[in-house]
Amino acid sequence: MLSDQNLASAEAAPLPAPALGEPYLLTPGPLTTSREVKEAMLRDWGSWDGDFRGMTSELRRRLLALTGDTKDEFDCVPIQGSGSFAVEAMLGSFVPRDGKVLVLANGAYGLRAAQTLVYLGRAHTVIDKGDYLPPRGDEVAAALDADPAITHVIAIHCETSSGILNPVAEIAEVVHARGRKLLVDSMSAFGAVPLDVSEIRYAAMVSSANKCIEGVPGFGFIIARKDELEAAKGRSHSISLDVHAQWAHMNKTGQWRFTPPTHVVAAFIEALRQHAAEGGVAGRGARYTKNRDVMVAGMRELGFETLLKDRWLSPIIVTFFNPAHPNFDFERFYDLMKDKGFIIYPGKLTVVDSFRVGCIGRMDEHVMRRVVEAAGQSLKEMGVDTAAPPEAALTERAKLAA
Incomplete structure (x- = not known):
């Protein structure tokens, strides 16, 4: 699903930024709309x-x-x-x-x-x-x-x-x-x-x-x-x-x-x-899939781990485990991301702590690279040197997904 071929495909021209300098909504809707x-x-x-x-x-x-x-x-x-x-x-x-x-x-x-x-x-x-x-x-x-x-x-x-x-x-x-x-x-x-x-x-x-x-x-x-x-x-x-x-x-x-x-x-x-004009379902789905692939690859480089295995990841929204680092606090992370122009979504799981990043709305792969950059900067500002999740979260995932 997250193939190197997808990530290496030719880049399209960036979509216009949201109107009035508003933040991007990395949520499953309401979402960022065009001018x-x-x-x-x-x-x-x-x-x-x-x-x-x-x-x-x-x-x-x-x-x-x-x-x-x-x-x-x-x-x-x-x-x-x-x-x-x-x-x-x-x-x-x-x-x-x-x-x-x-x-x-x-x-x-x-x-x-x-x-x-x-x-x-x-x-x-x-x-x-x-x-x-x-x-x-x-x-x-x-x-x-x-x-x-x-x-x-x-x-x-x-x-x-x-x-x-x-x-x-x-x-x-x-x-x-x-x-x-x-x-x-x-x-x-x-x-x-x-x-x-x-x-x-x-x-x-x-x-x-x-x-x-x-x-x-x-x-x-x-x-x-x-x-x-x-x-x-x-x-x-x-x-x-x-x-x-x-x-x-x-x-x-x-x-x-x-x-x-x-x-x-x-x-x-x-x-x-x-x-x-974008190509209907196929065109819209292709942009969202590219958004997901670029964002997930970048977040994993920072140490974040997805809740789901690749085969079940949707091109709509992705759930990440909260980092295990003691300095990580989701509310602080949320505020830092918002200050950089990105509103992310809290997790909705009952077993482990998590947060979500949406891939839909009027944004593209260029925006998703900025999302990853903002996440990395936010971790540094929090004094978090790795976003690796708690071992217990990975153990729970492995147990329930077996």
């Missing part, structure tokens, strides 16, 4: 106006085009709110009240899906793989064979609490073979990691405006089979999170049912156009 995306929000839009209805139509059409749906079997439904709103909308609309969900968890967001199902009153069971490993097809197959009551499976495409990229194609194959339905939380992967409906069979997936498309926060979106959307009528627990009602209303009127995030939509349209 053009920000400027798209300088105009006000009437939510009922024909121009805005045209923007909503363009948004839905462009997102559908990213799925490879050539048979017109899917549709796109934007939902106001953060990504978690959209995940709840998907679960509440597509899982019948007498259904049962197998939740595939290997981090905070799989566990959040399970918690959401508790609130929804939907039966569910969980395969929890901890922080280090993905759920695999044979495990899913065994769980489905053992429990015929399971109707749906939800998988997290990229679990950003650890940075692991889960094998959704492998999971989709066994779910489909057993006549169950797959729901995909592709919040932090859609737009940069392929999720082609001709290769990965799913009933519905969900993502958000402020992730790999590089828009700003304000809405999520569900892409689902039309027959699943039809079947969802009257099923939702919530008036505002009813995916069928939103879909039917948009198809009838071209409008959102409730006040839409107009400025966010305008920014997202610009982000979608930039995404297409």
